[in-house]
Amino acid sequence: MANSRTHTRTPTHTHTPTSTSTLSPRAIFRRRLMLLMAAFLLAGTAMAAQMVLLGVVRADASLAEAERRLYRQRSIPTVRGRILDRHSRVLAQNRPSYEVAIDYEVLSGQWAARKARRHAYRVHAKAWPLLTADQRDEVAARFLPLYQQHVAAMEHRLQLTLGIDAETYAERKATILGRVERTAKSVTDRRLERYEKEQIEQGRTITPEVRALLEERAAQPIAAQREPHVVGDLTDEAAFVLIRLQDSFGPIHAPGFDQAATDQPPDITDEVVPLLPGLVVRRSEERQYPYDRVKVTLSRDSLPTPLRDDTPLTLEIEGVAAHVIGWMGSRPLKSDTDRRAAQLAADPEFAERAMVNTLDRKNPLDRGRYLDGDPVARAGVEWSQEARLRGLRGLRTERLDTGERQRIDPQRGEDIRLTLDINLQARIQAILDPRFGLAQVHPYQGTDLALPVGTPLNGAAVVVDIDSGHVLALVTSPSFSRQTLRERPDEIIDDTLNNPLVNRAIAAPYPPGSIIKPLVLAGAVTLGVYPLGERIECTGHLLPGRPDILRCWIFRDRFGLTNHTIRFGHDLDGIDAITASCNIFFYTIGRRLGGTGIAQVLRDFGVGERWNLGVGAEFPGSIGGPKSNNDGADLTQFDATIMGMGQGPIAWTPLHAANAYATLARMGVAITPRVIDDSSPPEIHETSFDRRAIVAALEGLDGVINNAEQGTAHHITLETGREPIFNIPGIHYWGKTGTAQAPPLFLDNPPLDAEGNPIPIRAGDHAWVTILVGPEGDRPRFAISVIMEYGGSGGKVSGPIANQIVRALIDEGYLLP
Numbered sequence: 001m002a003n004s005r006t007h008t009r010t011p012t013h014t015h016t017p018t019s020t021s022t023l024s025p026r027a028i029f030r031r032r033l034m035l036l037m038a039a040f041l042l043a044g045t046a047m048a049a050q051m052v053l054l055g056v057v058r059a060d061a062s063l064a065e066a067e068r069r070l071y072r073q074r075s076i077p078t079v080r081g082r083i084l085d086r087h088s089r090v091l092a093q094n095r096p097s098y099e100v101a102i103d104y105e106v107l108s109g110q111w112a113a114r115k116a117r118r119h120a121y122r123v124h125a126k127a128w129p130l131l132t133a134d135q136r137d138e139v140a141a142r143f144l145p146l147y148q149q150h151v152a153a154m155e156h157r158l159q160l161t162l163g164i165d166a167e168t169y170a171e172r173k174a175t176i177l178g179r180v181e182r183t184a185k186s187v188t189d190r191r192l193e194r195y196e197k198e199q200i201e202q203g204r205t206i207t208p209e210v211r212a213l214l215e216e217r218a219a220q221p222i223a224a225q226r227e228p229h230v231v232g233d234l235t236d237e238a239a240f241v242l243i244r245l246q247d248s249f250g251p252i253h254a255p256g257f258d259q260a261a262t263d264q265p266p267d268i269t270d271e272v273v274p275l276l277p278g279l280v281v282r283r284s285e286e287r288q289y290p291y292d293r294v295k296v297t298l299s300r301d302s303l304p305t306p307l308r309d310d311t312p313l314t315l316e317i318e319g320v321a322a323h324v325i326g327w328m329g330s331r332p333l334k335s336d337t338d339r340r341a342a343q344l345a346a347d348p349e350f351a352e353r354a355m356v357n358t359l360d361r362k363n364p365l366d367r368g369r370y371l372d373g374d375p376v377a378r379a380g381v382e383w384s385q386e387a388r389l390r391g392l393r394g395l396r397t398e399r400l401d402t403g404e405r406q407r408i409d410p411q412r413g414e415d416i417r418l419t420l421d422i423n424l425q426a427r428i429q430a431i432l433d434p435r436f437g438l439a440q441v442h443p444y445q446g447t448d449l450a451l452p453v454g455t456p457l458n459g460a461a462v463v464v465d466i467d468s469g470h471v472l473a474l475v476t477s478p479s480f481s482r483q484t485l486r487e488r489p490d491e492i493i494d495d496t497l498n499n500p501l502v503n504r505a506i507a508a509p510y511p512p513g514s515i516i517k518p519l520v521l522a523g524a525v526t527l528g529v530y531p532l533g534e535r536i537e538c539t540g541h542l543l544p545g546r547p548d549i550l551r552c553w554i555f556r557d558r559f560g561l562t563n564h565t566i567r568f569g570h571d572l573d574g575i576d577a578i579t580a581s582c583n584i585f586f587y588t589i590g591r592r593l594g595g596t597g598i599a600q601v602l603r604d605f606g607v608g609e610r611w612n613l614g615v616g617a618e619f620p621g622s623i624g625g626p627k628s629n630n631d632g633a634d635l636t637q638f639d640a641t642i643m644g645m646g647q648g649p650i651a652w653t654p655l656h657a658a659n660a661y662a663t664l665a666r667m668g669v670a671i672t673p674r675v676i677d678d679s680s681p682p683e684i685h686e687t688s689f690d691r692r693a694i695v696a697a698l699e700g701l702d703g704v705i706n707n708a709e710q711g712t713a714h715h716i717t718l719e720t721g722r723e724p725i726f727n728i729p730g731i732h733y734w735g736k737t738g739t740a741q742a743p744p745l746f747l748d749n750p751p752l753d754a755e756g757n758p759i760p761i762r763a764g765d766h767a768w769v770t771i772l773v774g775p776e777g778d779r780p781r782f783a784i785s786v787i788m789e790y791g792g793s794g795g796k797v798s799g800p801i802a803n804q805i806v807r808a809l810i811d812e813g814y815l816l817p
Contacts, residue, residue: 070399070400070401071358071359071397071398071399071400072397072398072400073358073395073396073397073398074395074396074397075371075393075394075395075396076393076394076395076396076407076408076409076410077283077285077393077394077410078390078391078392078393078394078410078411078412078413079094079285079391079410079412079413080094080285080287080389080390080391080413081388081389081390081391081412081413081414081415081416082094082415082416083325083381083382083389083415083416083417083418084415084416084417084418085417085418085420085421085422086417086418086419086420086421086470086472086677087421088417089290089422089423090290091289091290091291091321091325091418091422092287092288092289092325092382093287093288093290094285094286094287094288095285095286095287095288096283096284096285096286097233097234097236097283097284097285097286098233098234098235098236098238098239098281098282098283098284099230099232099233099234099281099282099284100158100161100162100230100231100232100233100234100239100242100279100280100281101228101229101230101231101279101280101281101282101373102158102228102229102231102278102279102280103227103228103229103277103278103279103280104176104180104224104225104226104227104228104229105225105226105278106151106277106278106279107173107176107177107229107278108177108225109148109151111147111151111277111278112144112147112148112150112151113140113144113147115143115147115273116140116141116143116144116146116147117136117140119140119143119146119147119271120136120139120140120142120143123139123143124139146252147252147273150252150273150277151277154275154276154277154279155169157276158231158232158276158279161234161238161241161242162231162232162233162234162238164232169231172231172232173231176229176231179331179372180222180224180225180229180372183222183224183372184221184222184224184225187222188218188219188222189218191217191218191220192214192215192218195214195217195218196211196214199214223371223372224372227371227372228278228280228282229372229373230284230373233284233286234281239281242276242279242281243281245275245276246274246276246279246280246281247274248274248275248276249272249273249274249275250272250273250275251271251272251273252271252273285375287328287375289322289325289327289482291320291321291422291426292318292319292320292322292481292482292483293316293317293318293319293481293483294316294317294320294426295314295315295316295317296314296315296317296426296427296429296430297312297313297314297315298312298313298314298315298427298430298431298436298804299312299807300312300313300436300437302727302728302803302804302807303437303438303800303804304444304716304718304723304800305718305720305723306442306443306444306718307437307438307442313435313436315430315433315435315436317426317429317430317433317479318479318480318481318484319479319480319481319482320422320425320426320429320479321420321422321425321474322380322479322480322481322482323379323380323474323476323479323503323615323616324380324381324418324420324425324474324503324615324616324675325380325381325382326377326378326379326380326381326382326383326384326615326616327377327378327379327380327382327482327485328375328376328377328378328382329375329376329377329378330373330375331372331373331374331375331376332370332371332372332374332376333376336370336376337369337370340366340368340369340370340387343387344366350387353392353411354366354367354368354392355367356395356408358395358397358406359397359398359399359404359406365395367392367393367394367395367408367410367411368387368390368391368392368393377389379616380615380616381416381418381614381615381675381676383616384614384615384616384676385414385416385614385676388413388414388416389413389414389416390413391410391411391412391413391414392410392411393410394407394408394409394410394411395407395408416676417676417677418675418676418677419465419468419470419471419472419674419675419676419677420471420472420473420474420675421472421473421812421814423812424463424472424473424808424809424812424814425472425473425474425475427808427811427812428461428463428473428475428805428808429475429477429479431461431801431804431805431808432459432460432461432475432477432801433477434456434457438797438800438801438804439456439457439458439459439477439788439801440454440455440456440457441453441454441455441457441791444716444718444719444796445791445792445793445796445797446792446793446796447558448792449792450763450764450765450790450792451762451764451790457788457789457790457791457797458477458478458498458499458504458788458789459476459477459504459786459787459788459789459791459798459801460475460476460477460503460504460505460508460653460654460786460787461473461475461505461654461784461785461786461787461801461802461805462474462475462505462654462655462657462658462783462784462785462786463658463782463783463784463805463809464655464658464659464662464673464782464783464784465781465782466662466665466666466772466780466781466782466783467781468671468682469659469662469671469672469673469674469682469683470673470674470677471613471655471673471674471675472782472814473805474503474505474506474615474655474675475505476502476503476504476505477504478498478500479500480492480500496747496748497745497747497761497762503615503616503617504653504654504787504789505653505654505655506613506615506616506617506618506619506653506654506655507616507617507618507619507653508619508653509619509621509622509651509652509653510651510652510653510654510740510742510766510768510787511646511647511648511650511651511740511741511742511766512646512650512651512652512656512657512738512740512768513645513646513647513738513739513740513741513765513766513768513794514581514583514645514646514736514737514738514739514740514768514794515646515657515736515737515738515768515769515770515785515794516602516643516645516646516650516738517577517578517581517586517644517645517646517736518578518661518664518697518698518700518701518736519601519602519605519660519664519697520586520589520590520593520598520601520644520645521574521577521578521586521589521693521696521697521700522601522664522668522689522690522693522694522697523593523597523598523600523601523602523604523605523689523693524589524592524593524597524601524693525574525690525692525693525696526601526688526689526690526693527593527597527600527601529589529592529593529597530574530589530592532573532574532692532693532696533573534573534574535570535571535572535573536571536572536573536577536584536585536588537565537571537572537584538552538563538564538565538571538572538582538584538585539563539565539584540552540554540555540561540562540563540584541555541584542584542587542588542641547561550583550587550641550642551583552564552582552583552584553581553583553739554567563584564576564577564580564582564584564585567580567710568580568710572585574693574696574697574700575696575699575700575703576700576703576710577700578697578700578701578703578704578736579700579703579704579707579710579711579712580710580711580712581704581712581736581737583645586644586645587641587642587644587645588644589644590640590641590642590643590644590645591637591640591641591644593640593644594632594635594637594640595624595632595633595634595635595636595637595639595640596631596632596633596635597632597640598623598632598635598640598643598644599623599624599630599631599632599635600632602621602623602630602650603623603630604670604687604688604689605656605659605660605663605670606621606656606659606660606663606670607621607622607623607630607650607652607656607660608620608621608622608623608630609621611655611672611673611674613673613674613675613676614675614676615675615676618653619651619652619653621651621652621653621656622649622650622651622652623635623649623650624639624649625649628649635649646738646740647740647741654785654786654787655673655785657768657770657785657787658673658770658783658784658785659673659783660770661770661771661772661783661785662772662783663687664694664697664698664701664772665698665734665772665779665780665783667691667694667695668686668687668688668689668691668694669684669685669686669687670684670685670686670687671683671684671685672685698734698772701734701735701736701772702733702734704734704735704736704737705725705726705733705734705735705771706733712736712737712795713725713726713735713736713737713769713794713795713799716795716796716799716800725795725796725799725800725803726771726799726802726803726806727803728803728806728807728810728817729817730775730776730816730817731773731774731775731776731806731810731815731817732773732774732775732776732777732778733771733772733773733806734771734772734773734780735769735770735771735772735802736769736770736771737767737768737769737793737794737795737798737799738766738767738768738769738770738794739765739766739767739768739792739793739794740765740766740768741765742763742764742765742766742789742790744760744762744763745760745761745762745763745790746758746760746761747761762789762790763790764790764791764792765790765791765792765793766787766788766789766790766791767787767788767791767792767793767794767796767797767798768785768786768787768794768798769785769786769794769795769798769799769801769802770783770784770785770786771783771784771785771802771806772784773806773809773815774815775815775816775817776817781814781815782809782814782815784802784805784806786798786801786802786805788801
């Protein structure tokens with residue numbers, strides 16, 4: 001069809017006002033610009049927040065570093081307190097000495113690296129801004145050997161001064177670096193953990209960038225990385241030489257350095273540096289123990305006849321009271337810092353003295369805190385009284401921008417006084433020395449010796465002043481010198497036979513044997529299971545028809561299978577039973593008391609009690625099995641029976657024995673023993689023991705030593721005849737011996753017998769004696785207890801030792817016969 005047209009019909013739509021179909025090009029451009037600006041604004045806000053966060057984190061680290069540099073702080077040394085005996089004799093004191101230390105920066109090589117980089121900058125100052133980081137490192141590395149050799153020359157000179165070889169010095173250096181690096185890593189890890197926790201608590205996200213800054217902040221140097229570290233001790237002469245040189249400067253000393261390789265003008269290579277970089281000579285305090293090695297002269301004219309000699313014997317004794325006084329370690333451990341923190345937290349008065357505010361107005365500073373290289377107590381009174389002995393450093397603080405200064409004077413450590421008499425202690429230690437003769441096996445000690453003649457015996461002895469409870473001597477044998485512990489520790493630590501580290505007087509558990517019998521008598525009367533005066537027949541064995549068990553000690557072939565009823569001519573009362581040490585009597589009493597009764601008696605005499613003497617580990621004593629509460633609930637009737645004569649599930653120490661006998665001497669008044677004399681009144685405990693029973697027990701103890709016919713500690717029998725065990729005139733003795741069955745002692749990997757059973761290195765009975773002594777006609781003044789491990793007969797082995805201890809008390813003026 002002509003004139004026809006093709007039309008495209010546009011559909012009809014409903015448009016919103018924002019539809020681009022109705023907007024002009026300018027409006028479209030404006031809309032897109034606004035959207036773009038909004039996107040930039042959101043991104044910028046996030047970046048700004050991130051920058052603020054990063055700025056805060058970095059600012060904290062920068063501010064802390066800047067503030068640290070504003071202050072210069074120096075410690076003023078204090079002096080550790082002394083340890084004195086009861087007569088003010090010095091047992092431990094500090095002696096001024098000198099030590100040489102080197103800055104950690106020098107030891108670690110950081111000083112040489114820093115100086116080399118600075119030197120490289122001086123040489124290439126104009127080109128330095130144009131160099132890349134790698135190029136700068138490469139240039140600095142060319143100068144590094146110059147400073148390393150200068151440090152090496154200083155270290156060689158120091159080795160000659162200290163008298164040590166290069167290997168020894170290298171070991172000391174490696175030890176210091178390793179210790180500081182481990183400490184730094186531990187501190188860094190704890191800081192990072194704290195910083196991350198702070199970020200989370202503040203609602204901040206820890207992005208990789210933030211974490212990197214937190215790690216940088218946490219890795220700030222610790223104090224030990226900014227301080228000198230001790231590498232050796234100096235004689236006074238060597239110290240004076242180094243003191244004159246430590247502030248001297250001179251050209252770098254580096255033999256063999258290739259000058260041409262530096263491309264450096266000659267006038268710049270003549271750099272003046274410290275002659276002994278990082279070296280510091282400083283006063284220190286050497287801990288001295290005047291009685292660590294002493295000579296003691298002993299008379300031998302009152303020894304048993306086979307050992308008697310009119311010529312005195314002089315012995316050099318090592319480690320007198322070493323276990324009691326203690327010793328020092330060379331550096332603090334984490335346990336030391338934790339312990340001090342706990343003491344500060346638990347004692348507000350102590351914390352108030354120790355903590356001070358310094359010019360920087362930061363957290364209070366502990367003036368007694370441990371610094372790397374500080375000597376720290378490791379044992380004995382040194383350890384228990386560390387906080388009192390240590391003292392508090394003084395401080396000098398200066399604010400560099402204002403010149404403001406602060407000085408806090410040091411506070412000397414307290415002196416600690418002990419109840420010990422060190423001369424008495426030394427004498428008794430010499431008496432226990434096998435070289436004196438008594439502390440070894442001899443033929444006169446018996447016909448059935450468990451150990452070969454001449455075998456040295458280990459043991460312990462305790463002397464307690466009855467009126468005060470003061471421990472006058474606390475001796476363990478063998479002992480050792482601190483020099484041996486320092487230089488050859490394996491000789492002490494690996495000696496499983498003699499175990500010299502153990503203080504046998506208070507820390508080793510022993511079955512008490514027959515010395516417990518007077519305590520059992522007193523308890524049985526008090527609890528009403530034995531009326532005073534009742535007589536009990538000794539039949540030789542407790543159980544009818546069973547002569548092989550629960551026998552009396554005289555019901556043996558060598559005694560003719562006799563019994564005490566036959567020997568006395570009548571049945572025994574309590575006094576007779578103690579005098580003759582009748583087992584059948586005390587089996588019977590033990591059975592009557594039962595488990596709870598005998599446990600109560602022993603507890604009342606201090607068994608199961610730890611006295612916190614402050615001289616090291618203490619065995620509190622035990623009644624019953626390993627998990628017992630010492631109440632007797634786990635004891636069987638058989639246990640109670642044999643415990644009546646000191647065997648079975650019971651153990652105590654020589655101090656328990658002396659303390660229990662001192663309680664008897666006070667007519668039942670218990671006084672807590674002490675070794676540290678803090679001038680406080682004694683701790684007195686009134687017991688409920690029947691005084692009539694105690695009088696009977698003391699009468700029996702008198703008979704043990706003074707009854708010539710029945711007393712078990714009256715005499716020893718020699719080929720030449722009988723002679724008294726206790727033979728010092730003018731002294732009255734009360735006492736009890738004991739022969740206690742002991743578990744055999746095995747070494748590691750023991751030899752085997754023909755049947756494949758391990759062979760013990762020690763076996764047999766422990767030899768006990770505990771006595772009370774006073775001037776003739778007077779009451780008891782001192783309690784003495786002695787044990788000799790695997791010694792056998794208490795009367796023949798420990799009795800003569802106790803007799804010589806009485807002689808020592810006389811020689812030191814405690815007893816006037």
